[in-house]
Amino acid sequence: MDNLQLSTTLIIHPEDLTTKFLDPIYTSIPNKKLIRDELNSERLNKEMESHSRIIMLGHGTSIGLLCPCPETGRLEQIVNIYHAWELSKHSENVYIWCNADRFVLEHDLSGLYSGMFISEVGEAAYCGLGVVSQELVDESNTRFSEIMAEFIHLNKFSILHELKVRYGQLAKTNPIAAYNVERLFAR
Template sequence: MSTLVVHPKDRSTDFLERAYSGMYCNVLRSFLPETLLCSMMMQSDRLVFMGHGLPSGLIGFDKLYIDCRYVSLFRGRDIFCVWCNADLFMEKHNLTGVCTGMIISEMEEAADCGVNVTEDELLESNTLFAEALRVMVLQDEYDLSEFRSIYKGSSDVIKFNSDRVYIRKKGECLPGPETGGR
């Protein structure tokens, strides 16, 4: 299986490198023009997107880099969207795969979400999160139980983030952490 990882350079998300470091895959950390990016996506069976984002897509290189323009290329491929509110992007475009809701990886995000966390707890959370993602990226079939067996701890940030990793299957709604559904 050929895998393309798109992880725009950003010091605040460098911890995610652990999720694919040393794996046999193509990694894109620098800007690539749309035609070349599309070509790389079309040659890949699995697409992994990581970094900061919005419900409208993945941010990279001072702009919205991965957005609705690429949705047709996602279909028929394993997709893995790890950015804040990627679940809303996937739901809007009826995509299937692994995705995240609002994920806390910085102190400011914790404060914005009302989650009390120390810098040490955040570092531990980021490290474990990337290690757990790595296990999922390496799997042929995605399984949240394996993710959660690695990404566990007593801190509020781990509890918060763990509730916001989803596997979205065709025709299913994503469960919300507090409501049981959207």
């Protein structure tokens, strides 16, 4: 497994209590800059330009990563088509949000990314898993973040391998993890 030479890492993880479980993923990364709230597109592109790796975490859609607007409380795009060119310059980015796969493929980006990712009870029902307990969701969320945190210093393919093996172990007994592990990719 190859270690990445991370001179600087930009973390884009909008402030949201429902995705706080993702915080451990980047806690131990040295030389990082964390963006928790919305920036205008030009300023965010400049931030992306000045970092060697970009990790994006939270809620999103096929058209980008969402951020709660402080004034209105509505979800708005923080990462979107306007950032695709800058993101295309980095091959080891991380895109963890619901349907990030569509965003990555649409813009021919590289990195580690997720498809639909269940992190809440309501999402499990939406994805056809029926009624699941909060405990199962919490177990899946916690284990996913622990594994990502342990291997975040590795390249995208090595991280994916570790997730498939270690998170895959939980998938044997946890239907949320089973659903999610099948929707993790790297290119």
